[in-house]
Amino acid sequence: MSYASSETLADEDSLSRDSEPAQNHPASAPGVLSLLWRTLLLGSEPYAIIRAGEKPGRRGFVIILVILGLVVLAQVIGFGLGELTAPRLAPLQSLLYNAAVNLPWYAEQVQINPTFATQFQQGYIAGWEALRIVLGYPTVIATGGTIVLVILATLVNWFGFAVLAHWIGRWYGSQARFGQTLGVLALAYAPLLLRMIEIAPGAVAPTALIFMLMLATKFQALKTVHGLGSIATLFVLLAPYVIVLVVLAVALLNGGAYGLAQHSTINQALQIQQFLNQ
Numbered sequence: 001m002s003y004a005s006s007e008t009l010a011d012e013d014s015l016s017r018d019s020e021p022a023q024n025h026p027a028s029a030p031g032v033l034s035l036l037w038r039t040l041l042l043g044s045e046p047y048a049i050i051r052a053g054e055k056p057g058r059r060g061f062v063i064i065l066v067i068l069g070l071v072v073l074a075q076v077i078g079f080g081l082g083e084l085t086a087p088r089l090a091p092l093q094s095l096l097y098n099a100a101v102n103l104p105w106y107a108e109q110v111q112i113n114p115t116f117a118t119q120f121q122q123g124y125i126a127g128w129e130a131l132r133i134v135l136g137y138p139t140v141i142a143t144g145g146t147i148v149l150v151i152l153a154t155l156v157n158w159f160g161f162a163v164l165a166h167w168i169g170r171w172y173g174s175q176a177r178f179g180q181t182l183g184v185l186a187l188a189y190a191p192l193l194l195r196m197i198e199i200a201p202g203a204v205a206p207t208a209l210i211f212m213l214m215l216a217t218k219f220q221a222l223k224t225v226h227g228l229g230s231i232a233t234l235f236v237l238l239a240p241y242v243i244v245l246v247v248l249a250v251a252l253l254n255g256g257a258y259g260l261a262q263h264s265t266i267n268q269a270l271q272i273q274q275f276l277n278q
Contacts, residue, residue: 032066039190039217047184047224051176056183063186064158067193072147074196082138082201089137093128100124138201150195158182158189164240165222172236174226184225188217 030038035046050056050063100106100120109116133142159182166181191213195205215237223233 032063035187036190036193039187042216044220044224046187047221050183050187051180051225057179060183060186064189067189068151068154071150071192071195074199075143075147078199078201079138079143085201086137097124154189158186161240164243165236168236168239169226172228172232174228176225180225184221185218188214188221190217
């Protein structure tokens, strides 16, 4: 073999070694925000990426935290902007309170009941807080309650729905792991990001639209992770809601029956009926 051919073979070996890393190391996975954006566009690719990735359940938890973090941030900023732009009710609140405490009726009530002043002040503040909430004014109580409710409801709904949907999907013959179901379904909560429009004072995200979009994203997520047909996927999607409604109905009926049984008249009637049946 000639020296030139040896150099050619060496160059080919070098090129093949240089090309191996590009073939063996795939491109890095998209970031969370990119996946959420593609999900909002109703694409199916993000679900497949999470399903095929490493530790999909852990990544799904990160996705849920990112969604909740963005929604909470929008709520806090919206509260701050609302505080700056909303008309001031504090002067009117103070004026009416001073007028009320200077009435002869107030002095008489304080003489009769020494704790009346404290009770009246607490009730007056609570009443104005409720009025602000009804009128749509930004309040710490309303904003804080909304944030806590969104966080708890989303986490419980995500995990509970994943458990039921995974169990039903496995019953249909799916081979998906629970971590895959958990991770893929996390993307289905991307429509919650529409609540970020509430960063603008007075803006309210349409709950019905968010719910309908989440049904669509959950359908795509379940179809991707379990690989079932459209009819079977639709059943897997709707069955958890039906199960929860049935459990709630049974609990309410049993609770109502228990409450009625505690009534003295109804309790006596039940005892008489039991006696007659003996």
